[in-house]
Amino acid sequence: xxxxxAIENVQKSFGKKIILDQINLTINSGQIYGLIGPSGAGKxxxxxxxxxxxSPDTGTIHVLNKTVPNLKLLQEIGYMAQSDALYLExxxxxxxxxxxxxxxxxxxxxQKRISYVTKLVNLDLDIHKKVFTYSGGMKRRLSLSIALxxxxxxxxxxEPTVGIDPELRxxxxxxxxxxxxEEEKTIIVTTHVMEEAEKCDYIAMVRDGRIITRGTPAELKxxxxxxxxxxxxxxxxxxxNENSGVN
Ligand SMILES: Nc1ncnc2c1ncn2[C@@H]1O[C@H](COP(=O)(O)OP(=O)(O)OP(=O)(O)O)[C@@H](O)[C@H]1O
Numbered sequence: 001x002x003x004x005x006a007i008e009n010v011q012k013s014f015g016k017k018i019i020l021d022q023i024n025l026t027i028n029s030g031q032i033y034g035l036i037g038p039s040g041a042g043k044x045x046x047x048x049x050x051x052x053x054x055s056p057d058t059g060t061i062h063v064l065n066k067t068v069p070n071l072k073l074l075q076e077i078g079y080m081a082q083s084d085a086l087y088l089e090x091x092x093x094x095x096x097x098x099x100x101x102x103x104x105x106x107x108x109x110x111q112k113r114i115s116y117v118t119k120l121v122n123l124d125l126d127i128h129k130k131v132f133t134y135s136g137g138m139k140r141r142l143s144l145s146i147a148l149x150x151x152x153x154x155x156x157x158x159e160p161t162v163g164i165d166p167e168l169r170x171x172x173x174x175x176x177x178x179x180x181x182e183e184e185k186t187i188i189v190t191t192h193v194m195e196e197a198e199k200c201d202y203i204a205m206v207r208d209g210r211i212i213t214r215g216t217p218a219e220l221k222x223x224x225x226x227x228x229x230x231x232x233x234x235x236x237x238x239x240x241n242e243n244s245g246v247n
Contacts, residue, residue, distance in 0.1 A: 034200030
């Protein structure tokens, strides 16, 4: 296992408000890392910095031993943003072909990848429809398929299962687990669905721009004598407990 993402002393403010406060994280290859926390905690801000779409005020981020931002990393990272960045007037297929060209995927490989990702997210029957006719969940699924299209080493998924029905959510999670185990992908998932935390190898719980605790799901439950992650979060977030993670 190698370190794929190293975040050191990252600090970020918007105006006078501190959004991220002294964040330190190490994420290894072949790991699903969950960033869990309530709305406004700073999860999206942090993942945008890992992708290189925003920069910290202080601190550094390294991905695959390269300092972010670095154009070469674009090929290595698949990013699914919270708001879908799709061309609504194009069909799902046309969107995929557009992004495949952007990633310089060769034609033969492109057909294979498109077939794999559309089946994975169960969009194969609707792929020739224009995206403006898609439901919210279908757009999320198309965004997820685009993030996976170029077979990146690192997947960064910001709330990937919002608006996706339970059956497909399970299917997507099973595939993420397969990608990590069989292909040693490094996967970061943000969520405020506490039950999804269980599927992660490692979790950092974020509140008000700070990591209030971190550890494996089992470590966290046992440290806080909690039955579920809502309880872990509440106990870890109690006054005086900040940054007292199990690791
Ligand atoms: N460009 C910006 N300018 C000013 N404030 C911002 C900007 N982007 C984010 N914020 C603020 O930073 C805080 C953290 O936002 P962020 O989107 O990172 O949270 P989050 O944990 O991802 O929340 P959610 O789960 O709702 O997506 C919020 O208070 C938000 O209003």
